[in-house]
Amino acid sequence: MTKFSDLFKAMSSSKFRSIHQLMLLELAAVAVSSIWSLIRGDFSSATLFYSVMGWSIIPYLVSFVLLAVRNEQAFTRDTFRLAPISDGLFYAANLLSTVVSFLYLLVLQLVLMAVTGLIGWSMLSSMYDNMQMSLQYSDLGSNPVGVCLGMLTVMLVIYLLAWSTVSLVHLITSAASNYLPRARQRIVNGIVYVVMILITFRVVSYLMGQIAWMSSSLMGGTTVSSWWIGVLIMILIIAIETVANIFLLNKWVETTTN
Amino acid sequence: MSNVLAIKDLAYKQNRKTILSNVDLELTTGKIVGLLGENGAGKTTLMRLITGSAKGKGAIEVSGDSEIAKRKSHVSFSEQLHGFSNGYKVDQVVHFYETIYPDFDHARYDAMAKFLQVDGTKKLSALSKGMKEKVVIALTLARQTDLYLLDEPFSGIDSMSRKRIISSILQWKPDDATILISDHYVTEIAPILDEIVIVKDHGIATHIGADAIRDEKGMEIEDYYESLYEDGGDADDEI
CATH class of the missing domain: 1.20.58 (Methane Monooxygenase Hydroxylase; Chain G, domain 1)
Structure with missing residues (x-):
């Protein structure tokens, strides 16, 4: 019988693959828009950060659809359904791998934001200070x-x-x-x-x-x-x-x- | 010899059309069995019912287990890798199999892949039909199970590949395992068969030993199979 952890690992790897492809597309889009800024002459150290912030909505939306498609394919493909495991565990492994893949995308996005944020910190720090001050006056703070x-x-x-x-x-x-x-x-x-x-x-x-x-x-x-x-x-x-x-x-x- | 497969009163309908009805079948261990029948007779459906991929009515036991999850652990089915995108490499597919099937024998797969000249670095999209079938056969036989279901492993592939696949089946079949091979071209597989099961008119028309056909009826398997269609009736032969 297949272990839950093994099925989860196998299902996650195909979904992680999709996330990696999405991230590559996002990086390509960031690179192109940054090069365009350079050509226009308005490139600054914060351009990469703004570009990442702008493009990040696309991976969130596309990943939702892509992961839903992968999730559904597993239910009707022999490649996955032939695994000797109960239907309950199969369903759980499939859904959990989808959720973990989405969390993985979130982490990658945060890393990307952190890296580009650090690059442009000299320009972004004043904006961050203003945000901190306004947060102090709200319940969020x-x-x-x-x-x-x-x-x-x-x-x-x-x-x-x-x-x-x-x-x-x-x-x-x-x-x-x-x-x-x-x-x-x-x-x-x-x-x-x-x-x-x-x-x-x-x-x-x-x-x-x-x-x-x-x-x-x-x-x-x-x-x-x-x-x-x-x-x-x-x-x-x-x-x-x-x-x-x-x-x-x-x-x-x-x-x-x- | 014990039964590896026991099917009782199996029926299956799809879109309200009867595909199989009143199917009773028992297979013993250690045999190579040909599952023969015309296109659309229900051979693939029967295999899919055994694996649990299709849902029918009736009782199916594989190595004494009727629960679907347990049945799956006793059966290795030649599925066509539709769950993988074309960008996948053969080695990645092998890794997937190794991860989800605890009975997958990597050394056995390597030996078969070498014999069948499978290149693990190739993407699925770059494989010819014959090469893909070789990958499927190697993956299917690399599992250590009681029952192997090979669904038309020779369709649309050249004679050299067919010969290699047949050789690999003979070479890597575990002694106590049973292989059920479906095909509508009898000549290809006739020499390696111990028994044949013919699916016709929604049921099992006959289940007979290859020796019985040759010795008792004085016919070759292909002639016997064709005679069933010429007569237009059931043979009433049962093992």
């Missing part, structure tokens, strides 16, 4: 580590919720496509997609409300316990979706044929 950890937790929970919802839609359509006559497959898939998109829109709008409220709670000092309730609701939804996904994997979801 009283507990910056706690606020950052809180934001990171919220972001991870939101990403987890999004990935498990994508899996739910994918696994439902995958399971349905095996049982329904070919003629009706497209109609049913279409209906499932529309229903799931509507639900997703509702969930997203709810989440956006939650995020706005949580942000104001964190910054404005409303009760922390009510902030955690929002997170717990999302964790509960993830747990329900996880049970449903494992059940679908175990009973109905087949791999694509060779």
